[in-house]
Amino acid sequence: MTRLNEVPFYDPHPDPLQGIEPASRILIVDSDAAQRINLRRILTQPGRQFDQCGGYSEILARLTGAHYDLILLDYRLPDGNSLAILEWLERQGRDEAVIMMSDDCAMDVAIRALRRGADDFLRKPCHEIELRRSVRDVLKKHASERTNRSLRERLVASERLHRDLAERSPDLVFSLDTEGCFKFVNPRVISTLGMSERELAGRRLSSLVEAGNAAELDELLRAQRADPARDFNAELHLKCPGGTTDGCEDGHVTVEVRGSPITEQDAGRAVYTGLYCVARDVSAHRRAEELVGFQTYHDQLTRLPNRTLFRDRLELAIAQAQRRCNCLAVMIADIDRFKLVNDGYGHADGDALLCQIAARFTDAVKSGDTVARLGGDEFAILLTDIGGAEEAQRGARTIMRALEEPFALSQGPFRVTLSIGIAIYPTDGDSAEMLTRHADIAMRQIKQAGKNGLRFFAPEYNSHHRQRIAMENDLRVALDRDQLELLYQPQVSLTENRIVGMEALLRWNHPDNGVISPATFIPVAEEIGLIGEISHWVVEQACAQLATWRTAGHSHLKMSLNLAQHDFGREDIIELVMDCLRRFMLPPDRLELEITESMAMQDGRSVAGRIRALRSAGVGIAIDDFGTGYSALAYLQELPVNVLKIDRRFVRDLDGLVTNPIVAAIAGIAKGFGLKLIAEGVEHARQALNLKALGCDVMQGYYFAKPLSAAEALRAIPLSPRPVME
Ligand code: C2E
Ligand code: MG
Ligand code: MG
Secondary structure, three states: OOOHHHOOOOOOOOOOOOOOOOOEEEEEEOOOHHHHHHHHHHHOOOOEEEEEEOOHHHHHHHHHHOOOOEEEEEOEEOOEEHHHHHHHHHHHOOOOEEEEEEOOOOHHHHHHHHHOOOOEEEEOOOOHHHHHHHHHHHHHHHHHHHHHHHHHHHHHHHHHHHHHHHHHOOOEEEEEEOOOEEEEEOHHHHHHHOOOHHHHOOOEHHHHEOHHHHHHHHHHHHHHHHOOOOOEEEEEEEEOOOOOOOOOOOOEEEEEEEEEEEEEEEOOEEEEEEEEEEEEEOHHHHHHHHHHHHHHHEOOOOOOEOHHHHHHHHHHHHHHHHHHOOEEEEEEEEEOOHHHHHHHHOHHHHHHHHHHHHHHHHHHOOOOOEEEEEEOOEEEEEEEEEOOHHHHHHHHHHHHHHOOOOEEEOOEEEOOOEEEEEEEEOOOOOOHHHHHHHHHHHHHHHHHOOOOEEEEOOOOHHHHHHHHHHHHHHHHHHOOOOOEEEEEEEEEEOOOOEEEEEEEEEEEEEOOOEEEOHHHHHHHHHHOOOHHHHHHHHHHHHHHHHHHHHHOOOOOOEEEEEOOHHHHHOOOHHHHHHHHHHHOOOOHHHEEEEEOHHHHHOOOHHHHHHHHHHHHOOOEEEEEEEOOOOOOOHHHHHOOOOEEEEOHHHHHOOOOOOOOHHHHHHHHHHHHHOOEEEEOOOOOHHHHHHHHHOOOOEEOOOOOOOOEOHHHHHHHOOOOOOOOOO
16 A cells, blocks of 8 residues: 655645645544654644544544544544545534545545545545645635635524514614615514505505605605615604504604615616615604693693793784784783682682683684783783774773673682783884783783773883882881781770770881871782781781780770681681680670671682681671672671671761661661671761661761770770760
8 A cells, every 4th residue: 555655755836825724623534653644744834733543433532522624534444434434524514624535546435435525535645735735725615615604604693683673673664665665664663553564565655654744755755766875864654543552642653764775786886776764653752742842831721822922922923013014912811809719719610710711711812812821810812913902902892701601610600800901012012021011010000990891001000010019019028027007996885985896907107108008008918919917917916905905904895807808718717816816815706807798798608608607606797888889688698797887988978968868778787687787987976976866876987086006095995985966
């Protein structure tokens, strides 16, 4: 047998590829140890590692423990069949390259070996050059096959990954052809649109887009065809009647689409074949944005525009009116005595009333006009395109009429009146700020003048307004700065010929403006929410004073107090009064609370309930200024009132007349209902006599005494009042 190592070692052509071959491990299998050494010597070069073994069983042991790039396999093995090795490699899925070497020159040996997977066949003895070349070629081929295989595997893995990503993506992933028809859709597209893959295939995306949005999409796709490299970004409103995703709440879903062009190579040129799109469902986000936008510009309760939006619209309307030389009107409308609803009926009814008013306002204006809620019970109305003040007045009257029908509240029907201030562009201002301010000033004017009406702004209101603002500010600190004082006006009984009570009358000693009458500042205090604090102080102060007089021995005295409308809306009014009586150890019947007819007339059950509770605790309830308010007297039956105070203006008319029919009627009512009568504003003896003749015994007025300071009142109590001539 010719042995390889017997072949003279001569290499006239050194291998030009030597050195750039990748590192490799070679297993030499030959039963002849010298041959193995020789082969190794021939093949040695940097980067190659060798193992060797001599027989069949040894090979399998090596192959199970290691991996080789190449096996140089002698055909004839002493203990087994080399072809069986090839089969084993095949079965095991091994990728080792094999060069079979054999001294058998039969052709079929080579064929068998090559068929069973050998990469080359060398006949021994073989030339070193031939051996080296074969090894080099097989290793190269093997390396490139391995690279290809690994590339293929990576490609398959990457494709699988991308398919998985697309399939499982929470986004809508799809591809479109050049006409914008679906080619591929992921499951998310199917669930969002509620259509099957089959229904979607070949369908135009624009056919699923809301009408207003479809033309825009078609235009974008056309531009994309013309210039595939441009960015494709669009927000689409897709119809999804059968959609099952969260975003698809009202049969629509809003998606943000980003597209990348798909190109294919054709004769070395990139040809545009469609778009690969990823769309994100932004419906919830858009809805949240819309909500935030709505809340920023609207009142949450009535859903009317708020102050900010009103201002925007007014500015726009001013700009338009300027261009068209038109007029516009700004109205500030304030609900009269709204506080009573909130305080007396509760906030739920207050809210319901505001919503109903908002709806009636909206119905009462033209479609282009704006009704806004500025806050609380204050609304603003913008009438655009009007001819002038008369048209504004007609508009305001319509709005007022809209409130005439009673409103349905949980406690029954409720009537509302309105105070409206109007400013006209351009006469009353040319900016949103100025027109709104002037309308507001006009509204305050009508409020002060008795509410329930409308008033146009007039320049002189500005100074009234400034005074009013100054008063509000000063009033806020009046209590803390001890500027409030109670005066006491004696109430005289003619039969007893002595002072039987005192009416506490409030004064504000203003540091600059002198004494201010309660008739001036009490309504302001009511409007700015200070009345509660002031009334509390009055009750406390008057009770303390009565206690002092009682200690001085005047225990027969009664104290009358005036309470504001707001006070009976307070839940704690009973507790406040009773607490004072307890602390100052006053019998409840020594205290008399004066309320006006309008307070007694309030529909609020809670107000009536509070009056009843106080009365049943023994506290006196007097109707002040009786006869000036309402003509309906039903409330006298409903409420446990025990005193009527005849108003000054009826007493004044008693001057000349011996009998005044109104006073006579009031006296009759008092008698009929078993009520005590007190006449106020008695200035002359003649009035007192006439009152006495009509059955009125207790009187107060300048004839007997003006309101006095506490010290003066104390001095006056023991004295007999001025005699009334018979
Ligand atoms: P009122 O309760 O009817 O009080 C009677 C008013 O007539 C008092 O005016 C008193 O000074 C005045 N007066 C009394 N006798 C005569 C007279 O002979 N001739 C004339 N011309 N006037 C007379 P005043 O003190 O300015 O109070 C005005 C109103 O302010 C009161 O009317 C009452 O409704 C309210 N008021 C007074 N004090 C308080 C208070 O502490 N709280 C509340 N909420 N209102 C008060
Ligand atoms: Mg009074
Ligand atoms: Mg009075």
